[in-house]
Amino acid sequence: MNKDIEARKQELLNDGYEEVYTRTKVLTDAVMHYCPGCGHGTTHRLVAEVIDEMGIQDQVVGVSPVGCSVLAYNYFDVDFQEAAHGRAPAVATAIKRLNPDTFVFTYQGDGDLAAIGTAETIHAANRGENITMIFVNNGIYGMTGGQMAPTTLVGMRSATTPYGRRVDLNGYPLRMTELLSTLPGTYYVTRQSVQNPAAVRKAKAAIRKAFENQKQKKGLSFVEILSNCNSGWKMTPVAANKWMEDNMMPNYPIGDIKVDGKICEGIDANRLVLDHALTVMQ
Amino acid sequence: MAIKGQIIIDTEHCKGCGVCVPVCPMKCIELSKEVNGKGYNFTHTVNDKCIGCASCAMVCPDGVISVYKKKI
Numbered sequence: 084m085n086k087d088i089e090a091r092k093q094e095l096l097n098d099g100y101e102e103v104y105t106r107t108k109v110l111t112d113a114v115m116h117y118c119p120g121c122g123h124g125t126t127h128r129l130v131a132e133v134i135d136e137m138g139i140q141d142q143v144v145g146v147s148p149v150g151c152s153v154l155a156y157n158y159f160d161v162d163f164q165e166a167a168h169g170r171a172p173a174v175a176t177a178i179k180r181l182n183p184d185t186f187v188f189t190y191q192g193d194g195d196l197a198a199i200g201t202a203e204t205i206h207a208a209n210r211g212e213n214i215t216m217i218f219v220n221n222g223i224y225g226m227t228g229g230q231m232a233p234t235t236l237v238g239m240r241s242a243t244t245p246y247g248r249r250v251d252l253n254g255y256p257l258r259m260t261e262l263l264s265t266l267p268g269t270y271y272v273t274r275q276s277v278q279n280p281a282a283v284r285k286a287k288a289a290i291r292k293a294f295e296n297q298k299q300k301k302g303l304s305f306v307e308i309l310s311n312c313n314s315g316w317k318m319t320p321v322a323a324n325k326w327m328e329d330n331m332m333p334n335y336p337i338g339d340i341k342v343d344g345k346i347c348e349g350i351d352a353n354r355l356v357l358d359h360a361l362t363v364m365q
Numbered sequence: 366m367a368i369k370g371q372i373i374i375d376t377e378h379c380k381g382c383g384v385c386v387p388v389c390p391m392k393c394i395e396l397s398k399e400v401n402g403k404g405y406n407f408t409h410t411v412n413d414k415c416i417g418c419a420s421c422a423m424v425c426p427d428g429v430i431s432v433y434k435k436k437i
Contacts, residue, residue, distance in 0.1 A: 091373050092431060100371060100435045104419040106428035115427060119405065120382030124426025280388055280423040313382075320382040 085112075107135045113157050120320025122310025123151055125277040126219055127158055129287045130188070133294055134161065143186045144178050146171040148195035151226045152219065155190050169200025172207035175214045186297050188215040193234040194224045197259050201233075204259065211268030211302040215293040218259065218305065221312035222331060229315035233257040236334055241315070256334060260307045264341040270302030272341040276309035276332070278324040289339075301344065309335055369437050370417025374408055375429040381405035385421035385430065394421055 109131035117123045147155040149168040156163035166174040171189040179187045224230040230243045238247040264272040275286035293304035311323035391414040396406045417434025
């Protein structure tokens with residue numbers, strides 16, 4: 084089957100067609116275990132494409148977390164280290180300090196980065212470690228069956244909050260990106276999403292910038308990617324993307340928050356101190 | 366001068382999530398009624414209006430779509 088596809092591609096090239104897009108070689112041929120339509124697959128692809136475009140495949144070391152993306156090392160054709168739950172920034176710190184010439188990135192979900200690994204995340208950011216952190220936020224614990232995560236929206240239903248998240252019982256959603264942008268050690272902090280072609284292109288530019296920053300040794304780059312979790316949310320992939328636009332984006336606004344070590348213009352100071360004026364879901 | 370596009374879909378690795386269907390500006394992708402080896406309704410092209418914009422490839426989580434284009 085694969086040979087057949089390669090032959091058809093070659094046929095088109097011989098016929099005068101030019102290549103616009105094809106799967107990058109930095110991703111291995113392994114079929115990803117993610118659910119159909121999951122944003123993890125798109126994010127994996129973007130990271131791999133950035134590595135490919137920068138020509139740094141043999142200098143990259145990735146750190147994979149515990150969560151849905153625990154098997155990320157099977158899908159990238161680069162060096163990888165698996166970290167204990169939540170400890171990816173600590174492992175990445177060691178790799179970067181021992182091998183300053185490598186490009187180190189962590190790839191974590193919200194259960195790993197915002198729950199059990201909060202201390203490691205905040206301290207790595209506060210030390211200004213020269214690494215790139217990719218944070219995939221889907222507002223739920225996807226791998227274990229859709230339980231409430233720190234990032235679950237107020238009013239959002241999950242396996243452990245079947246009537247919706249209640250503030251008096253479960254507290255407020257944690258906005259890691261805003262939180263980290265207030266630390267002086269972070270150099271580039273942004274939130275992106277991957278639900279449509281325009282958003283994917285912007286997310287790719289953000290990941291590219293986060294890797295470029297490592298060359299300048301300025302500090303930590305943090306890219307949050309909003310993703311759907313169609314299995315956890317119990318929706319079709321297309322409906323989950325729509326739901327994400329309608330419900331997650333008001334609470335998690337898309338865009339750069341801190342570029343080149345400075346808070347962007349137009350970012351409301353109240354937003355950074357987590358003002359709790361959150362949109363409550365229907 | 367028009368631009369003609371062609372997409373090649375690795376149907377065996379397509380998971381049939383359908384994310385590429387609504388983003389196609391020319392409406393030339395649909396989910397097939399047939400299934401692949403894993404039982405997913407893979408995507409296929411239904412007409413030749415493709416302009417090679419690569420929107421489908423951009424959103425495909427599994428990177429199964431390759432896009433080619435030429436000027437005619």
